[in-house]
Amino acid sequence: MNKKLRKFLSAFLSITFLFTVFTGTIFIQTAQADEARPIPGRIEAEDFTSVYGFSGNFIETNANASGGKDIGYVSAGYYLTYLVNVAKSGSYEVTFTYAAQSSNTDSFSLRDSEGNVLCRVSTPATGGWTTWRTVTTYAELTAGEQILTIYCDKAGYNIDCMDFISLTEVATPTILPPPGTYALPVNVTLTTKTPGASIYYTLDGTDPTKTSNLYESAVTISSNTVLKAIGIKEGLEDSDIASFSYIFDENAKAAAPIASRESGSYGGTQSVTLSTTSYNAKIYYTTDGTDPETSVTGSTKQYSSAISISTSTTLKAITVAESLKPSDIATYTYTITAVAPTANMTSGTVIGEGTQITLSSGTSGASIYYTIDGSDPTTESTLYSGPIILSGAMADSSNNIVIKAVAVGGGYAASSISTFTYIFDPDFVTLTDEASIDKVISEMTLAEKISLLGGRSGRLAGSAGGTVAIPRLGIPGTSLSDGPAGIRITLRPSGFTDSQGNQTVRAATWWPNGAARASTWNTALEEQMGIAWGKEMYFFGNDLLLGPGANIHRHILNGRDFEYYSEDPLLSGKTGAAEVRGIQSEGVGATIKHYAANNQETGRNNLPTTISKRALREIYLKSFEYVIRESQPWAVMTAYNQINGVSTAQDYALITKILRDEWGFEGFVMTDWGGQGNASYWPAQAGNNAYSSLVKAGNDVCEPRGNANNVMAGLQAGFITEEDIDACVRRILQYIIKTPSFKGQPLSTEPNPYADENEAIAFNVSVESMVLLKNNTVGGKPALPITSGNIATIGNATSSLVLGGTGSGSVNADSSRFVQIVPALRNIYKGGEIIDATTLGYAQVSGEMQPTEAQMTDLVNQVGSVVLTIKRTSGEGSDVRATKGAYYLSDAEQDLIDLASRICRQAGKPFIVVLNMGTFVEMESWKDKADAILLVWEPGIVVGKPIAAVLTGAANPSGKLSTTIPIDVQGYYNDDPTKPYAPAQDNFGTSSGVTYNEGIYVGYRYYDAFNVPVSYEFGYGINYSVFEYSNLQLSSTTFDDVDSTIEISVDIKNISQVPGKEIVQFYVGAPGKSMPKPVKELKGFVKTDVLAGGESQTVSTALDAMLLASFDEARSAWVVEPGTYKVYAAASSKDIRQVATFTVAEELVVETVNDVLAPNKTINEFKPDQSQTAISSIINNINISTPAGVAPVLPPVVQAIYTDGSLKDVPVTWDSIEPSDYENAGRFKVYGTVADSSLKAVANIKVTAPTAVLTAPDSVKPGDTFTVGISLDYILQDVYAEDITLNYDPVVLDFVEVTPANENIKILKQDPSGTGTLRIIAANIGGVTGDSTPILNVSFKVKEGINSVSSDISVLTAKLGVMPEGTVAEAAVTSKTFVVEIVVDKSALEAAINEAQNLYDNAVVGTDNGCYWQADKTAFGAAIAEAKAVYTDPNASQSEVDDATAALNAAIAAFKASVITAETGNLNDSTGIDVGDLAIIAYYYGADSTGENWAEAKIADINKDNKVDIEDLAFIANRISN
Secondary structure: OOHHHHHHHHHHHHHHHHHHHHHOOOEEOOOOOOOOEEEOEEEEOOOOOEEEOOOOOOEEOOOOOOOOOEEOOOOOOOEEEEEEEEOOOEEEEEEEEEEOOOOEEEEEEEEOOOOOEEEEEEEOOOOOOOOOEEEEEEEEEOOEEEEEEEEEOOOOOEEEEEEEEEOOEOOOOEEEOOOEEEOOOEEEEEEOOOOOOEEEEEOEOOOOOOOOEEOOOOEEEOOOEEEEEEEEOOOOEOOOOEEEEEEEOOOOEOOOOEEOOOOEEEEOOEEEOEEOOOOOEEEEEEOEOOOOOOOOEOOEEEOOOOEEEOOOEEEEEEEEEOOOEOOOOEEEEEEEEOOOOEEOOOOOOEEOOOOEEOEEOOOOOEEEEEEOOOOOOOOOOEEOOOOEEOOHHHOOOOOEEEEEEEEEEOOEEOOOOEEEEEEEOOOOOOOOOHHHHHHHHHHOOHHHHHHHOEOEOOOOOOOOEEEOOEHHHOEOOEEEEOOEOEOOOOOOOOOOEOOOOOEOOOOOOOOOOHHHHHOOOOHHHHHHHHHHHHHHHHHHOOOEEOOOEOOOOOOOOOOOOOOOOOOOHHHHHHHHHHHHHHHHOOOOEEEEEEEOOOOOOOOOOOOOEEOOHHHHHHHHOHHHHHHHHHHOOOEEEEOOOEEOOEEHHHOHHHHHHHHHHHOOOOOEEEOOOOOOOOOOOOOOOOOOOHHHHHHHHOOOEEOOOOOHHHHHHHHHOOOOOHHHHHHHHHHHHHHHOOOOOOOOOOOOOOOOOOHHHHHHHHHHHHHHHOEEEEEOEEOOEEOOOOOOOOEEEEOHHHHOOOOOOEHHHOOOOOHHHOOOHHHHHHHHOOOOOEEEHHHOOOOEEOOEEOOOHHHHHHHHHOOOEEEEEEEOOOEOOEOOOOOEOOOEOOHHHHHHHHHHHHHHHHHOOOEEEEEEOOOOOOOOOOHHHOOEEEEOOOOHHHOOHHHHHHHOOOOOOOOOOOOOEEOOOOOEHHHOOOOEOOOOHHHOOOOOOEEOOOOOOOOHHHHHHHOOOEEEOOOOOEOOOOEEEEEEEEOOOEEOOOOOEEEEEEEEEEOOOOOEOOEEEEEEEOOOOOOOOOOOEEEEEEEOOOEOOOOEEEEEEEEEHHHHOEEEOOOOEEEEOOEEEEEEEEOOOOEEEEEEEEEEOOOEEEEEOOOOOOOOOOOOOOOOOOOOOOEEEEEOOEEEEEEOOOOOOOOOEEEEEEOOOOEEEEEEEEOOOOHHHHOOOEEEEEEEEEOOOOOEEEEEEEEEOOEEEEEOOOEEOOOOEEEEEEEEEEEEEEEEEEEEEEEOOOOOEEEEEEEEOOOOEEEEEEEEOOOOEEEEEEEEEEEEEEEEEEEEEEEEEEOOOOOOEEEEEEEEEEEEEEOOOOEEEEOEEOEEEEEEOOOOOOHHHHHHHHHHHHHHHHOOEOOOOOOEOHHHHHHHHHHHHHHHHHHHOOOOOHHHHHHHHHHHHHHHHHHHHOOOOOOOOOOOOOOOOOHHHHHHHHHOOOOEOOOOOHHHHHHHOOOOOOEOOHHHHHHHHHHHHO
């Protein structure tokens, strides 16, 4: 390569890279060919110099035309550059070899180094992605080294190679319209494929030369003429002379249209194309039997695409062409029948006892009737309803079993009869159960065995793939569907209708993303979600879910972090195990993926990844180990990357030694799609290829397809054995026998019956996943929840929330359920109006609204709160970029935050930010400008509903971060290069290879040990409740042997008045004697129940030896080191509440494992500087009570945890406290600055004052008697007597009586007045003190006739007699609001439902008298369901109940009237059923509810299935014959 060109290429790649970073597309600078490729000659597509846009496994290894590789996964805007050396300047013929499933024009172009288009290439369909064809074009090239670029203008093809041939002569001219006979003059055009060539022509029959007419524009020919033409270009030989003859005949006609299908009888809807040999012609046609006109009019249509013939039809067509008279009319007659049945096994197959034959017809809605006695089937034969189980009893004397079948219905005439003949062998074994597997393997041919090792398309439309079916052995194919957020299948599969005749809709639930689900820290909820997920899978007919993903959040820029759980392996593993257990409890399977260390998308395909054995064992494999050991997923999927020089898919140590031998995995292993890898576990040798290495490693299925030739090559060379193949086959069959497909579960065509209940579960998951990162007090109350005042929603994301990640993480859900934030708020919020700023016409800059200062001021003045939503999308195939608009906020977003924050603070109103994303954005630069920040993740199908609920307080968020939010992903803390803000930032995102230098110091382990501050720590999250930790207990203070366990418990109390859940985290700090250790590691977690104000719960977890062990690389063993271990009960990784210790007297070797997975190069791992310790965390367990008006006394020191694990008291300087903070009863926090640390200490202050507190039900009913409890709170001195006066509404309530809360309380006076006051005087024998002591119970009765009102009971005065001085103290007073409910009488509706259900349960579907049609019973069932919905709706009004009662009674009457009687089918009102009625059916035969004449034809739809078909005819005919 010359120096100039190399310099240009370097600059080109640099500029392109910068452009890529700016625009956000992944650029991969992977030089496959360093030397210039010669032209003329062949250039393989994979021999590029650089590529733009492509990522992953785009270099495919399918067998192809040139024997090399090919380029796939093309998208518009991608390109490939090639360094070439052109031998000489001139014209070149360029032939591209390509494959395409569908046709496209101008698919890609060849361009020079300046970007000029040299030629454009169209790609007609070839028949498949590996069916190769060529297309030839021409280009002018200059001599010398240069860059050529294939620019992909469109997607949808694979490129194999390009061949360049230097032209020596000009291409022969061509002409249009083509020569022939015409009726009128024609204008002809001449062209040559040789760029720059001139064309000369004659019209008198003489040979043209350079002195003849120069062709410049179209030539008109109006009489019989012979035109001759020649192409001439300097430097090339002249072309051959082309001769074109034109004849004129005034009667000349266009060629008649030709149909792709001849007239005849066909099964099912036919697609018919029309063509003509006439040039530039138009075709007009009719399908109603009339002759077509020569233009569009009446029933005449212009042909433009294939014609769908779904009923018996006469097709007539005519051609209209320029300069010709219209053609003769072509007529084609088609008779359409139902599609003849097909079987899952071809005739002639040898079968055995129990072989299952499935029949199907391509005609939706058709019934299949069959015989096994050799007779022709009719509608009186056996109706096919499921697999036909063959047995020897069915065989004839020749051991043949003959099945004949016919398809009837679906709006078509009966199909032709299909005949299937099978040879019965009594010794032949088919797959029936676990015990049959070995025998089945012995029956299999080698080809059949190898076929099972590669994937196939799944039977469920839209599934990602499947396993191979071998029908003769009873082995069905199975369906494998994405993905990690729900079942991704085709929403509206073609050819399927439901029982009501509507298009089948398979709408799955889109669950919140994986990172969100882990942030619930609620394994019980995740298992409940898994059960719901599994029910949907089974219902739709999906066998195996390709999820969940258990990879670790190594870096927050990983594009697939949204679908993975956490930076911590325990949280990841426990969450994944719970979900898998739930899914598999429903008889379907889950796949844990991507095994292992799939931690970035950039260059993921065969990415060299270098990791220490300890980091692998403790971090990156550990999450998978938890899932395997605790839930036994049916499958494991390997990853695209390499680990320490070996592709994960081919790694025997990873798959067999660790996964199976150490962890006891019982399922099967598959590759990721195209992820067979390129680096074998074994040395290069004969037969060792990617596919044979999979088999030898124990990777059972190569998806999406295998390679039988390569497996066979490995077998023939002795690299693998047939026993290796059998082992893979056995594991696959063990999976298959568990599947719904094997058990005969049909694919459902009905709507999702679990949609409502699953959405309710998704709502709970979303609420419990949301992390409240910040909630300042504004105007005397927290910014959230919003309880009053108008709300302004700003930010364009408000109306277009991100539901989930892209790629395999997306789900085809029911979009009618999607509710964005604004309508969700309007549905739930009663405290004011919602002002949607997206409708106010603000200016837009860089995709974000930019209101002026005046506009923002006006908006803020109208509302009580402002809510800004910021969203981000991430997904499979690319990582998040550290650029503005991606990881960093865009300038427009920052400007909007700055403006909204400033105006809100000037007005004293809360400014709230909602973050809608799967990973994080940089927050340090703007988080102080927000009063509240709510991370809502990607909520899936529930979209804005849970967000609205949390914003308004209808729900309490209880999530905590599953991953640390760092300050930045670039730069270094205090500019210290040993302290990056993100531990993996210097070894992430490169496609050439990644070394995990951070070792075990991932996430909080790094931030603790290296004392690097973060924006928000792992495990952090607040909510609307406040919790107190106390009484941390260990069951033992010593850990004696490998079988020991220690139980840990701690008490959690909700010290607020808001019910809520707390996530309690248990960390352990281990001594680091022989190896460095993190400061602490998560070893257990518990989420409490919903705790009411003042309620407590004891939570616990257990520590075993493996949880305490670290991996000793030198001994390849899990070791518990001796020393003192610290147990931390914490609210986050930084918020430690309680500490306890235990000791291990001597070293414990828990388990010695295989010494494998050694790095293939040196790793310079981070190691914390043990000589310099710093404060890692503060123990925030300072809880102080003080009487109202008395300043709290705060301690001068707090306890801190240091980076070496030690605990020390350190000085703290507390923020000043205003007297107003402790003037009245309540709670507040005081923050303190800890010496030598950026961390803050927190003291929880409880200000107490005697208070008379009321408790009562929130709602009551008319006539109810209920109790109001009176308690005395915050009593510091003994109270011996009280004089309390209550106030209530006498219009609503009648006073009943006062009773003491215990026997020591004496009621001395209870004096109600007629005006709604009640004075109570009581004495307390022995006195009362304490935080909350019940003293009195007051009973009231709600008056009859009162409903739908809100009323209050309040304490007017509360005087307390205090001893020993006998002084009188005034207690603070409280009130209680309750609602008198509306009483709705549902008794009539209940009676109607009972009657209807009894009628429904006893109704028999059939065609006999006294039976009912299925359609009528289905409609009746729907009416009952609607009535039940109203009956169970607690908010249903009386009018709604009355309407539902009337509607159900009408449905009962209608259903009773629909019973089949002797008169059913008497359409002509004669004295009985006769041939006249049959004639009416026949007249309307084929009509359906979509037709224009349905109103009159509907009379003939006897069975009410919305079509007139053979079943209606059969019913009438049967009635006549009887």
